[in-house]
Amino acid sequence: MRKSVFAVVLVTAICCALPARAQEGAAPFDGDLQRLAEILGTLHYLRGICGANEGAKWRNEMQALIDAETPSGERRARMIAGFNRGYNGFQQTYRVCTPAANVAIRRYIEEGAKISRDLTARYAN
Numbered sequence: 001m002r003k004s005v006f007a008v009v010l011v012t013a014i015c016c017a018l019p020a021r022a023q024e025g026a027a028p029f030d031g032d033l034q035r036l037a038e039i040l041g042t043l044h045y046l047r048g049i050c051g052a053n054e055g056a057k058w059r060n061e062m063q064a065l066i067d068a069e070t071p072s073g074e075r076r077a078r079m080i081a082g083f084n085r086g087y088n089g090f091q092q093t094y095r096v097c098t099p100a101a102n103v104a105i106r107r108y109i110e111e112g113a114k115i116s117r118d119l120t121a122r123y124a125n
Contacts, residue, residue, distance in 0.1 A: 034082040039112040041086025046105050050097035
């Protein structure tokens with residue numbers, strides 16, 4: 001559970017640390033943001049079926065990421081598609097919480113935390 005809180009703190013930090021981009025061009029960190037969006041979608045689904053009672057926590061983290069980054073057009077669509085891909089991919093695989101789902105949750109939290117740390121270290125002012 002401590003890792004989950006750590007991941008949320010890191011995602012929030014990255015949201016606040018990355019410079020907002022008003023222009024349409026791709027940022028050098030867009031691939032990482034898309035992967036982070038996919039992880040957030042995965043966590044939104046898996047934590048829900050595993051009884052975390054977090055409600056829309058991971059969806060709200062995704063919204064915070066979008067609000068902080070302010071992507072428009074295709075960039076925004078790619079981030080949202082990443083979130084939906086993560087959610088839908090695991091929705092098709094898991095109907096109930098299993099030990100494998102809990103392992104996936106831990107791994108995705110670790111990966112999301114690493115992406116957040118790396119982005120913050122590389123691009124924060």
